[in-house]
Amino acid sequence: MSKRILLIIGGGIAAYKSLFLIRVLARRGIKTRVIITKGGQQFVTPLSAGSLSGDIVYTDLWDLTAEAEMGHIELSRSADLIVVAPATADLMAKAAQGLANDLASTTLLATDKPVLYAPAMNVRMYDHPATQRNMETLRADGALFVGPDAGEMACGEFGDGRMAEPEVIADAIEAAIGAQPRPLLGKHVLITAGPTREPIDPVRYLSNHSSGKQGYAIAESLAKLGAQVTLVSGPTGLDTPEDVTRVNIESARDMLSACEAALPADVFIAVAAVADWRPAKAGDKKVKKAAGGLGALELTENPDILKTLSNAKNRPGLVVGFAAETNDVIDHARAKLKRKNCDWIVANDVSGDVMGGDNNTMILVTPDGADPWPKMSKAASADRLAQKIAESITEMSLT
Numbered sequence: 001m002s003k004r005i006l007l008i009i010g011g012g013i014a015a016y017k018s019l020f021l022i023r024v025l026a027r028r029g030i031k032t033r034v035i036i037t038k039g040g041q042q043f044v045t046p047l048s049a050g051s052l053s054g055d056i057v058y059t060d061l062w063d064l065t066a067e068a069e070m071g072h073i074e075l076s077r078s079a080d081l082i083v084v085a086p087a088t089a090d091l092m093a094k095a096a097q098g099l100a101n102d103l104a105s106t107t108l109l110a111t112d113k114p115v116l117y118a119p120a121m122n123v124r125m126y127d128h129p130a131t132q133r134n135m136e137t138l139r140a141d142g143a144l145f146v147g148p149d150a151g152e153m154a155c156g157e158f159g160d161g162r163m164a165e166p167e168v169i170a171d172a173i174e175a176a177i178g179a180q181p182r183p184l185l186g187k188h189v190l191i192t193a194g195p196t197r198e199p200i201d202p203v204r205y206l207s208n209h210s211s212g213k214q215g216y217a218i219a220e221s222l223a224k225l226g227a228q229v230t231l232v233s234g235p236t237g238l239d240t241p242e243d244v245t246r247v248n249i250e251s252a253r254d255m256l257s258a259c260e261a262a263l264p265a266d267v268f269i270a271v272a273a274v275a276d277w278r279p280a281k282a283g284d285k286k287v288k289k290a291a292g293g294l295g296a297l298e299l300t301e302n303p304d305i306l307k308t309l310s311n312a313k314n315r316p317g318l319v320v321g322f323a324a325e326t327n328d329v330i331d332h333a334r335a336k337l338k339r340k341n342c343d344w345i346v347a348n349d350v351s352g353d354v355m356g357g358d359n360n361t362m363i364l365v366t367p368d369g370a371d372p373w374p375k376m377s378k379a380a381s382a383d384r385l386a387q388k389i390a391e392s393i394t395e396m397s398l399t
């Protein structure tokens, strides 16, 4: 579930920075709902805040439309965190005293959610014992603070009172709501998972025992790190992980077309247990029982999706293959790495109960060497692989 904050924009020149804050938060996958005080509207308009947040902007306690859609009590609890930025001396004084004479102060009194203040005001106002006292009161009530910074102020004076920069406020928001860092935001990852079904006739097919669990777990882990994930999946009994786009296919050839249609991607991970062979001729009518048997089923080779994508013109920057082996796991994985032109192979020892089971023993084979991982759940190995991918992508974009 993506996190949501309620941003109260107070009346200070720093209000324009709060518009940037809405954009920074959107890029980090955090939705913002906005209240602007009367003073705030002297600096930024509900129209600009609403265009950036993509939501209604609330301004008036007595706004009947807003009350009909969402009362102020509900509004105050609709977010994971309330952020007051800029937090003016006046807003903090009201909150410290528990006043409730406009929408912002009423919301702050009615909420049961944590509140983060980003103070912004003239240095003398900030240094005034009344403001310091009010901030102490709010802190004692459990409020969080980010900033203010020292520096030159819009009024020409110098000192404490500049509102913290939007990126810094966004960091404090993420820390407050316990949001995971999302290093893969803006990256597209394409994953294949599950078995394929190769038709013999309209009612029969060749397939295998792949459950799709490992591929789905990897899709889920990558989505949690912020990636835009396309999961091209053969038939499985699994639910689509949250924030993952799933494309259902049956045959290997359909899987290849769906993958090619999903390009470009930054990362391609081939986890599917693609059938290597398919019946050469799939009858369009059910094959009848014949005296003397059906005869031999002629098979023809399926396209290798991994090899095709890793040799494609628009090859994803990082291509990861899987290798299910029962013996000489690392040697076979190394050979596969070369043969399929991929960057990494996740070698899987399937001599035990891996197919369909919940645990996995994996070895990450790269041109630099082989890194054996201990036996762990498919979810844990998915998290570990996703983390490795995030590190590698960050390095790639730094070089």
Ligand code: C5P
Pocket (backbone or CB within 6 Å): 192, 252, 270, 271, 272, 273, 274, 275, 276, 302, 303, 304, 305, 306, 307, 320, 321, 322, 323, 324, 336
């Ligand atoms: O050659 P082998 O089937 O052992 O290779 C396994 C790897 O290749 C897996 O990543 C699998 O998803 C991928 N593969 C593929 N298309 C095929 C066969 C395998 O993408 N036709």
